[in-house]
Structures are given as structure tokens and as C-alpha cells.
Amino acid sequence: MAVSRVDVTPAAAELIRSLRGRHGPLMFHQSGGCCDGSAPMCYPAGEFRTGGSDVLLASLEVEGVAEPVGFWMSASQFERWRHTHLTVDVVPGRGSGFSLEAPEGVRFLIRSRVLTPSELAALD
Template identity: 55%
Template structure:
């Protein structure tokens, strides 16, 4: 059986921005936005400023930083690996990447059939 792939990963640029933010705010988390004002951006918050919902799904961690998504959105995206990346621009209004002239962006790739089997989906 193939090794179980992570549900979430990050590019080197995203890891660098996470490290930069953690120098200012050591305890952070991500919540994958479901749309509305900030599109579908991964939102980065101080961990004590965001209440994780009881139905939110923890996708995994990036360098020790937890990444969550709502249960309903997870059902739509569970066949994909989410990849945190960084692009030029402004982050979401309440996201910690705001004001850094770069923002997080979620990319994705569809899991292979073997990977889905190893994930139990």
C-alpha cells in the first residue's frame, strides 16, 4: 500500500511566510476560507483569536501550524491535497498575512486512486 499523503502541504515560499509571521505571532493557525469577502484564501489567525468549530476538520500541520477547514467544505475538497502557496498582493482583512505585500493562496491537486485508498476515502 502506498504511503499516506498529507492532506495539506506548503511551498517553500509559504513556509517562509509562515516563519516570518511566527516571529511576530508565535502561536497561529490556518482556516481554509469558504468564500465570501476573501474568496477561498487560507486565513491565518493568532490561535487564541480564532475559535475552531466542533465540526471543523484538521487537515494537518505545516511546520507545527495547524490547518483547518469546515466539514462541509472538506466534503467538497476531500479528494484533493491542498497546497499553501504565496503570491504578491494583500492578505485577507483579518488574516496575519495582510500588510506584508504577499498573501497566502491555496492550490490543489487531485489525489490518485491509490492515495485516496490509503486515506480511507
């Protein structure tokens, strides 16, 4: 069974393809409360500086996007969310952060669920 920590909905994948076409390679960083609460922020790849205090949760393969889209989270936040599966979705409304989709009248949103023990074991 293939288990992932992060997936995207079809609507999010469509927006990612559109943003990729305009901005080039992309990345996400899961906000820990700055700007728009706890929202996934989308940036041009490398524009948000990650380091030793961040964890790469997934390299998202999005159909129609040439390269994987990195999904990062701060290590301290990951300690609290490590038992959670995240799904990147998109909803109407404008967020208050610096994410690339802000001018589009939509915003990325995280939907989460607790991973089952067998899913956790497959990830370890």
C-alpha cells in the same frame, strides 16, 4: 508512501516562520468564500474559533517553527474538497481578509489537485 492532505511551498514556509516570530503559534482556516474568496486565512493559534463544524486537515510541520501549524476547514466545505490535495503558497498582492500576512503586501493562496485513488486509500 507518506501522503498528506496539505503541504506548504518553500515561500509559504518562509512567511510562516516570519509570522510565527512576530505573532507566536499560528493556525490556518480555509475560508469558504468570506472576505477573500476561498483563501487560507492565517491567525494566531486559537484566535479563530473552531468547533464541531470544522475539520483539522493537517498539523503542518514547518522547519524552523517549534510547533505544528493546524490547518482547518469547515466540515461542509471538506465534504466537497475531500478528494483534493492542498498546497499553501504565497503570492504578491494584498488580500482583503483578516489573515496575518495582509500588511506584508503578499497573501496566502491555495493550489489544489485531485488526489489519486492510491493517495486517497492511504489517507483513509
